[in-house]
Amino acid sequence: MIARINPNAAELAGAVAEAARSVLDTMFFAEAETCAPPSPEQQNSMLGVSVRFDGGVRGEFLIAIDPHAAAVLSAAFLGLDKSDVSAAEIGQVMCETANMICGAALSRIEAEDHMRLETPSLTDAASAFARGGYVQEFFVTPDGNIATGVRLSA
Amino acid sequence: MAYRVLLVDDSPAMRTFIRRVMVMSGFDLDRCIEAGDGVEALEQLQHEKVDVILTDINMPRMDGEELMRRLGEDKSLRDIPAVVVSTDSTRPRILRMIGLGAQGYIAKPFSPEGLREALEKVLECSV
Numbered sequence: 714m715i716a717r718i719n720p721n722a723a724e725l726a727g728a729v730a731e732a733a734r735s736v737l738d739t740m741f742f743a744e745a746e747t748c749a750p751p752s753p754e755q756q757n758s759m760l761g762v763s764v765r766f767d768g769g770v771r772g773e774f775l776i777a778i779d780p781h782a783a784a785v786l787s788a789a790f791l792g793l794d795k796s797d798v799s800a801a802e803i804g805q806v807m808c809e810t811a812n813m814i815c816g817a818a819l820s821r822i823e824a825e826d827h828m829r830l831e832t833p834s835l836t837d838a839a840s841a842f843a844r845g846g847y848v849q850e851f852f853v854t855p856d857g858n859i860a861t862g863v864r865l866s867a
Numbered sequence: 868m869a870y871r872v873l874l875v876d877d878s879p880a881m882r883t884f885i886r887r888v889m890v891m892s893g894f895d896l897d898r899c900i901e902a903g904d905g906v907e908a909l910e911q912l913q914h915e916k917v918d919v920i921l922t923d924i925n926m927p928r929m930d931g932e933e934l935m936r937r938l939g940e941d942k943s944l945r946d947i948p949a950v951v952v953s954t955d956s957t958r959p960r961i962l963r964m965i966g967l968g969a970q971g972y973i974a975k976p977f978s979p980e981g982l983r984e985a986l987e988k989v990l991e992c993s994v
Contacts, residue, residue, distance in 0.1 A: 739976035740884070790880060792887045805880040812878070812925075813975045816954020820974070823957050830925050830954070832877070 720770065720822050725848045725863050729774075732817035733852060733861060736810065741786050748853040753839075755779065755858060760803070761838025762811040766819060768827035772865040774815035775847060776807070777838035779857025783807055786856070808833035814861065838862075869897030870990060873915070875908040875922040875934065876952070885921065885952070885982070892983040905929025909937060912944055919990060920949040921973075924964070935967035948989045952977070 720728070730747060737745045750756075759777035766772060778786070787806040788795040811833045819828050838860070842849065847862030872889070876882050886899045900915050902908035904926040920938070924931035931951060938944045948970045953960070956974035964972060971985045 736976045739978055787880075791883050792891075802880065805878065809878045809880045809884075813954050816925075817956070817974075817976065820954065820956040825957065825959050828955050828957065828960070832927065 720865075722848045724822065725818075725865075726850055728818040728821040729814065729848075729861050729863055730850050730852075731821060732814045733850065733859070736813045736817060737786075737852075737854065737859075740810075740813065741789050743786060743789070743854050743856070745852040745854050745859065748851050748858070750849070750851050751779075751858045751860065756839045756842065756860065759838060759858070759860065760807055761836045761841070762807050762833050763836040763838070763841070764811050764815045764833045765831040766815060767829045768819070769823045769825055770819065770865055771867070772863060774811065774818070775836070775838050775841055775860075775862040775864075776811045776814065777842070777860040778807060778810075779859070782854055782857030782859065786810070786854075804835055808835070818863070869895045870918040870986075871898045871900070871916065872896060873900045873902065873908060873911060873917040873920045875902045875905065875920065875926070875931070877903050877923065877926040879903075881923070888979045888982055889986070892979040894983050894986055905931065905934030905937070908934055912947075917947060919986060920947055921952050921986075922949060924951060924953040924955060924960075932964070932967065935964060935969060939968045950985055950989055952982075 737743045760783050761777045764774045787798045787803045790806045847864045849862045852859040882901050889896050906929045922931045950971035951964045951969045952973045954975045961972045971989045
């Protein structure tokens, strides 16, 4: 039987912030600073990805990325010019970004090897965030905003 | 010496990134064969000879753990060095994958230098 752990909101937020900065810096060569939440209009236009996870903690990780930032980050990741990156490729890179940030954050919390991540999927992150219950962090990069959220379930 | 690499990851974007980083970092890459999961990897290994395998853990159909187990059970494949590339960097997971025969473990996110160093270390040891 897997022993559940129960991190508090500050621990979750800290783990996600560290993981997001590390992933953006190491894999995308992009600097990210925490910032205030973007406006609801900006959040509505963001591309969203959801990753469900299970193990010592169970729940959902969400990431929402400004479309311009998503295109620039995807081009950097794939080694392409921004104008050559397709919508499908942006979706793939954003899913992998969510996977890496979620996995790296959980690795900072989990002590055992029970962590399981489901395949990331594109989602309407703004609506999900609007439903509430997520520990949220906001970042600004030179190319746009990124919002993350983690919600634990029993 | 140029190396043939089997890259196993269900994310096409991550496969592209790793392939690009291997070339960028100066790793001597002869050929990069790709597979989306453990099943495809074993199929590729039926007719492709490779010098090193890089594998993710979380994948559909057959994950990296089962792939490592199958490689270890196959006399013709067990000597190919394998390196795990995963977001899961918990110590018990790393130890379990090493126990299954992985010769290296790269935690995502990783730098180009980190990937190259891990590959060179494993390939030097296998020569």
